[in-house]
Amino acid sequence: MNDPLASREIWVVWGGIFRDTSFTDLEAGTEELHGPFHSLADAEKVWLERMRRMVDIASHRLFVLRAVPAAGNTP
Secondary structure (H helix, E strand, C coil), X not given: CCCCXXXXXXXXXXXXXXXXXXXXXXXXXXXXXXXXXXXXXXHHHHHXXXXXXCCCCCCEEEEEEEECCCCCCCC
């Protein structure tokens, strides 16, 4: 049986304010998650808008990520 979602892409924007410039640990309460978006272009628009608002905070980073199905979650 074919998965009707297999050919679709879902995008999210994730990040926040990190503790330091190693960008490995987020400060508590600063995590952001936007989406899902059905196109990379839509996700990038939100990424750009959010990054412009936080431009003065050097440790703020957001990433545009493509969501992929978890292994073993196919019918």
